[in-house]
Amino acid sequence: xxxxxxLILPTAMLAAAVPPLSAGPAAADEPSxxxxxxxxxxxxxxxxxxxxxxxxxxxxxxxxxxxWSFALAAGQTSQVSVTVAxxxxxxxxxxxxxxxxxxxxxxxxxxxxxxxxxxxxAADAARVxxxxxxxxxxAWAEPWSDDPLPxxxxxxxxxSALPEQDLGLPIRADVQITAKDxxxxxxxxxxxxxxxxxxxxxxxxxxxxxxxxxxxxxxSAASSAPKPAELVKGRFSWPSGRWWWTIGGGVLAAAAxxxxxxxxxxxxxWFSAPR
Amino acid sequence: MITRRWFAGGGLLGLLAALTFFGAxxxxxxxxxxxxxxxxxxxxxxxxxxxxxxxxDIDGRSRMAAAQQALNEVVxxxxxxxxxxxxxxxxxxxxxxxxxxxxxxxxxxxxPVGPMDKVQAKAxxxxxxxxxxxxxxxxxxxxxxxxxxxxxxxxxVLITDGEDTCSPPDPCEVARKLAAQxxxxxxxxxxxxxxxxxxxxxxxxADATGGTYTAVQHQxxxxxxxxxxxxxxxxxxxxxxxxxxxxxxxxxxxxLTPGVYTDRERFSEHRWYRVRVAxxxxxxxxxxxxLDRRLNPDHGVLLRAVxxxxxxxxxxxxxxxxxxxxxxxxxxxxxxxxxxxxSPTSGSGSDLRPVCLVVSNSFSSxxxxxxxxxxxxxxxxDLVPSSDAPGGPDxxxxxxxxxxxxxxxxxAGLVMGWLARWRVATFKEN
Numbered sequence: 001x002x003x004x005x006x007l008i009l010p011t012a013m014l015a016a017a018v019p020p021l022s023a024g025p026a027a028a029d030e031p032s033x034x035x036x037x038x039x040x041x042x043x044x045x046x047x048x049x050x051x052x053x054x055x056x057x058x059x060x061x062x063x064x065x066x067x068w069s070f071a072l073a074a075g076q077t078s079q080v081s082v083t084v085a086x087x088x089x090x091x092x093x094x095x096x097x098x099x100x101x102x103x104x105x106x107x108x109x110x111x112x113x114x115x116x117x118x119x120x121x122a123a124d125a126a127r128v129x130x131x132x133x134x135x136x137x138x139a140w141a142e143p144w145s146d147d148p149l150p151x152x153x154x155x156x157x158x159x160s161a162l163p164e165q166d167l168g169l170p171i172r173a174d175v176q177i178t179a180k181d182x183x184x185x186x187x188x189x190x191x192x193x194x195x196x197x198x199x200x201x202x203x204x205x206x207x208x209x210x211x212x213x214x215x216x217x218x219x220s221a222a223s224s225a226p227k228p229a230e231l232v233k234g235r236f237s238w239p240s241g242r243w244w245w246t247i248g249g250g251v252l253a254a255a256a257x258x259x260x261x262x263x264x265x266x267x268x269x270w271f272s273a274p275r
Numbered sequence: 276m277i278t279r280r281w282f283a284g285g286g287l288l289g290l291l292a293a294l295t296f297f298g299a300x301x302x303x304x305x306x307x308x309x310x311x312x313x314x315x316x317x318x319x320x321x322x323x324x325x326x327x328x329x330x331x332d333i334d335g336r337s338r339m340a341a342a343q344q345a346l347n348e349v350v351x352x353x354x355x356x357x358x359x360x361x362x363x364x365x366x367x368x369x370x371x372x373x374x375x376x377x378x379x380x381x382x383x384x385x386x387p388v389g390p391m392d393k394v395q396a397k398a399x400x401x402x403x404x405x406x407x408x409x410x411x412x413x414x415x416x417x418x419x420x421x422x423x424x425x426x427x428x429x430x431x432v433l434i435t436d437g438e439d440t441c442s443p444p445d446p447c448e449v450a451r452k453l454a455a456q457x458x459x460x461x462x463x464x465x466x467x468x469x470x471x472x473x474x475x476x477x478x479x480x481a482d483a484t485g486g487t488y489t490a491v492q493h494q495x496x497x498x499x500x501x502x503x504x505x506x507x508x509x510x511x512x513x514x515x516x517x518x519x520x521x522x523x524x525x526x527x528x529x530x531l532t533p534g535v536y537t538d539r540e541r542f543s544e545h546r547w548y549r550v551r552v553a554x555x556x557x558x559x560x561x562x563x564x565x566l567d568r569r570l571n572p573d574h575g576v577l578l579r580a581v582x583x584x585x586x587x588x589x590x591x592x593x594x595x596x597x598x599x600x601x602x603x604x605x606x607x608x609x610x611x612x613x614x615x616x617x618s619p620t621s622g623s624g625s626d627l628r629p630v631c632l633v634v635s636n637s638f639s640s641x642x643x644x645x646x647x648x649x650x651x652x653x654x655x656x657d658l659v660p661s662s663d664a665p666g667g668p669d670x671x672x673x674x675x676x677x678x679x680x681x682x683x684x685x686x687a688g689l690v691m692g693w694l695a696r697w698r699v700a701t702f703k704e705n
Contacts, residue, residue, distance in 0.1 A: 158598070
């Protein structure tokens with residue numbers, strides 16, 4: 001999030017003036033790196049949840065399909081990097097291709113803006129590196145689009161091509177997921193419910209059943225309709241980046257106007273003829 | 276506030292928060308389940324005790340000794356709530372030497388699935404000696420029976436060093452049929468040899484049930500993997516979908532509520548489901564079709580939302596080629612809000628709109644591959660409040676805006692100043 005340049009200065013000065021307060025929590029966070037995740041799921045449902053920034057190291061077998069899930073918020077851009085330590089070359093029979101696929105909460109394939117998303121390791125290679133930078137998560141998108149939205153994301157690491165003889169050999173996978181904050185587009189929009197899938201078993205209804213009982217818990221149609229107050233709040237939500245920009249612009253304009261005016265009042269050589 | 280927590284903690288935390296929010300007791304929230312009775316994770320280890328386990332090729336020790344040591348360590352590290360059973364095959368009748376008819380029915384439960392007495396279990400494991408035949412298919416069937424039926428996932432870990440010497444039944448077919456029955460079953464396989472036939476058989480069993488295959492050459496690998504599988508069983512057994520049978524057309528399709536479902540779909544089959552969507556709600560659905568058998572390389576899945584009168588609303592699709600475990604796709608759909616219609620019509624039950632979901636696929640297989648039972652299909656359905664399109668921005672942003680505003684201010688100031696000077700000057704002259 002960007003703040004207006006006018007406001008950066010006072011904030012920075014304030015932060016410098018009271019170092020113990022502002023530095024305290026940051027310093028406390030520093031010495032405890034997030035614990036390494038040592039597990040991986042084998043399906044979308046059983047994917048291991050990972051916080052962005054948390055290192056993952058898992059031992060597995062060639063041919064396994066490994067799943068992790070992580071949450072992204074609007075405006076974030078995530079990068080996934082995977083290193084697969086391959087089995088000893090003596091046991092292998094040929095080249096193997098590894099692929100890192102990223103899916104959103106609805107299990108829709110997500111494009112990588114930078115890769116390589118898949119790489120082929122030669123028979124004598126010791127490791128293979130994969131990388132995938134996702135698109136910036138949008139705050140809102142039409143239901144018909146497949147734009148990245150806030151919610152759960154799944155990472156699947158699999159060997160997409162390998163000799164059949166090489167199945168089941170030991171590998172080790174290191175995964176690093178990072179998320180970088182940014183401005184969410186479109187501004188002022190919000191997805192009411194993140195794309196986080198349900199993991200509970202469902203229940204079927206009799207064909208002539210009334211409205212499902214479960215709906216009493218979830219917001220009903222009436223309550224989900226936007227109220228006028230909420231509409232106003234959404235449009236003039238404080239503090240929005242646009243407010244800072246506009247106010248900053250107004251202040252600058254006023255200052256410039258005063259400056260311009262005073263230039264003409266206190267004559268200088270370059271504005272008026274010398275008296 | 277709920278949304279905040281969703282972001283913060285990911286799926287599980289969000290689920291917890293949601294359950295707490297909706298007034299579920301904390302105990303139920305801990306279960307992570309849908310409020311059903313808490314079932315412990317159930318795992319059965321199926322150990323091959325056939326004659327070939329005598330081979331001394333795992334770090335210089337016999338396969339049997341390595342397996343026994345690994346089992347002991349698993350028993351030691353067993354999580355308190357996990358119920359572990361042990362079944363052995365080929366432990367009674369010598370191979371070769373005894374008739375096939377008895378040797379191929381040779382499987383017994385060494386330790387029943389339940390709370391484990393670790394001392395007794397280890398004593399029982401120590402008595403095992405490599406002996407007989409390898410009736411894997413039969414042992415898998417018996418293991419599935421041992422684990423019983425229920426709502427949560429059961430896991431079988433098969434440790435073997437030889438191909439099935441007793442087929443039919445072909446163990447892979449047995450595994451596929453077991454997986455297609457009511458209870459969600461996963462078979463992980465561990466091969467104590469690099470033999471090609473064994474590998475093919477074990478990968479087939481693993482693929483048919485959504486399990487994994489590992490070839491073991493060292494003691495450390497065996498112990499580590501076995502522990503990992505048992506721990507995984509304990510961590511993930513609750514994520515079990517509900518069994519459902521999709522209809523052949525929209526009219527007779529089952530009516531689904533939010534949740535996860537599983538079904539089976541054959542090649543080129545269409546499976547229909549129905550969901551009732553209230554106005555102001557958004558339908559979210561996703562599917563995963565598992566590639567549980569040998570298939571032709573190029574394939575795809577298609578999920579469509581169709582209105583009751585046959586009009587397509589939205590579709591999700593994915594296609595690919597080559598080796599993978601599932602093909603999956605998803606869709607979102609919300610009724611476009613008509614402004615004139617926004618007047619409160621209220622009435623909760625009557626204006627629910629049924630929407631049909633139809634799943635189809637373009638899979639194919641070589642002629643010798645059986646098409647029944649169909650491939651495992653996982654379907655998730657969710658209904659959430661729909662999100663309105665955002666309005667246009669009312670405010671500005673960006674450096675250009677600042678420059679324009681400042682420039683305008685400066686020009687305005689200068690003009691005002693000059694005007695004032697000119698007026699003062701003319702006033703003085705007059």
